[in-house]
Amino acid sequence: MTTTVAAYAAPSSKAPLERTVIERRAVGEHDVLIDIQFAGICHSDIHQAREGWGEAIFPMVPGHEIAGIVTEVGSAVTRFKVGDRAGVGCMVDSCGACEPCKAGQEQHCVEGNVQTYNGIGKDGEPTYGGYSxxxxVTEGFAVRIPDALSLDVAAPLLCAGITTYSPLKHWGTGPGKKVAIVGLGGLGHMGVKIAHALGAEVTVLSQTLRKKDDGLKLGADHYYATSDPATFQELAGTFDVILSTVSAPLDFGAYLGLLKTGGALVNVGAPEEPIALNLFSLLGGSKVLAGSMIGxxxxxxxxxxFCAEHGIGAEIELIEASQINEAYERVLNSDVRYRFVIDTATI
Structure with missing residues (x-):
């Protein structure tokens, strides 16, 4: 039987989120039912609830940073049992048969992965996210949260953690490498922690020095203000990898100038506006401009x-569900250190 649960939803584009009820499907033979304990607020929740990235499905229950406890398992489930600590990230299904899926790259499913919210499931019904x-979810799209991680600080790892970990690993972050993280927000602070734990020399590039003390405490070795033109002169040709986590268009030519020969500027932020790029900034030095989408x-x-082994969790502000709309505005004003997490017991 389906289950009726309380949730917070955006009834229409740009409308404030409000408490409602939604239906969860019956637990199938390969499914797990998770009692959600905590749900992170990602900037992409705001982009989608306000249709910044295009037409969306309403009512929308955002949330793809989900941490909780398994309370029911289907008859064919082998990876989880009742009582296990489990998480759900940005996707809840994929075709499972295409080349990317078979290679463990379900986020690049040729048919399109099923998003945790603002998507259409294989049953033809809209998907609803973690603000509930x-x-x-099918067991193949749930992950086990290690006991060493508290569920509240683990929730944001399901998006912010993997979104930064995957490109840092892919581009060879480690001892002897110089890595810059652009932006010290929900994604950026995780990038600093992970790059530091991987053994790289880490620099934060932020608009101002306002968060410098935080950045250094989180593991950065250096911190520079991008509003100071001298930064781009002083750091020219310095970095092996630059990870841009910001959701605003950048002067990519200027940032490419900070790379060593053969270096990579990897973008995980998703601005709503297109960018302009002079290709000569790529040709000189055989540099790479790349993107990465979760993992x-x-x-x-x-x-x-990895995060459990190195004691890495997100820096969070725990809020009640009634504070979600206020939290959205604070995210837009960069007024959070560094991830809002909803205590779903308050829904």
């Missing part, structure tokens, strides 16, 4: 295990 009391399920589990 429970979620039902596959196996890599997400790898990231969680």
């Amino acid at each position: 009391q429970k979620v039902v 596959g399920i196996a890599e997400t589990q790898e990231m969680l295990d």
Whole structure:
């Protein structure tokens, strides 16, 4: 039987979120039912609830940073049992048969992965996210949260953690490498922690020095203000990898100038506006401008295990569900250190 649960939803584009009830599907033989304990607020929740990235599905229950406890399992489930600590990230299904899926890159499913919210499931019904009391997901798209991680600080790892871990690993972050993180927000602060734990020399590039003390405490070795033109002169040709986490268009030519020969500028932020780029800034020095989108399920589990081993959780502000709309405005004003997490017991 389906389950009725309380949730917070945006009834229409740009409308304030409000308390409502939604239906969760019956637990199938390969499904797990998770009682959600905590749900992170990602900037992409705001982009989608306000249709910044295009037409969306309403009512929308955002949330793809989900941490909770398994309370029911289907008859064929082998990876989870009742009582396990589990998480759900940005996707809840994929075709499972295409080349990317078979390679553990479900986020790049040729048919399109099923998003945790603002998507259409294989049953033809809209998907609803983590701003709710429970979620039902096929076991292959749930991950185990290690005991060493508190569920509240683990929730943001399901997006912010994997979104930064995957490209940092892919582009060879480690001892002897110089890595810059652009922006010290929800994504950026995780990028600093993870790059530091991987053994790189880490620099934060932020608009101002307002968060410098935080950045250094989180693991950065250096901190520069991008509003100071001298920064781009002083750091020219310095970095092996630059990870841009910001959701605003940048002067990519200027940032490419900070790379060593053969270096990579990897973008995980998703601005709503297109960018302009003079290709000569790529040609000189054989530089790379790349993108990265979350990670596959196996890599997400790898990231969680890595974070548990190194004592890495998100820096959070725990809020009640009634504060979601206020939290959205604060995110837009960069007034959060560094991830809002909803205590779903308050929904």
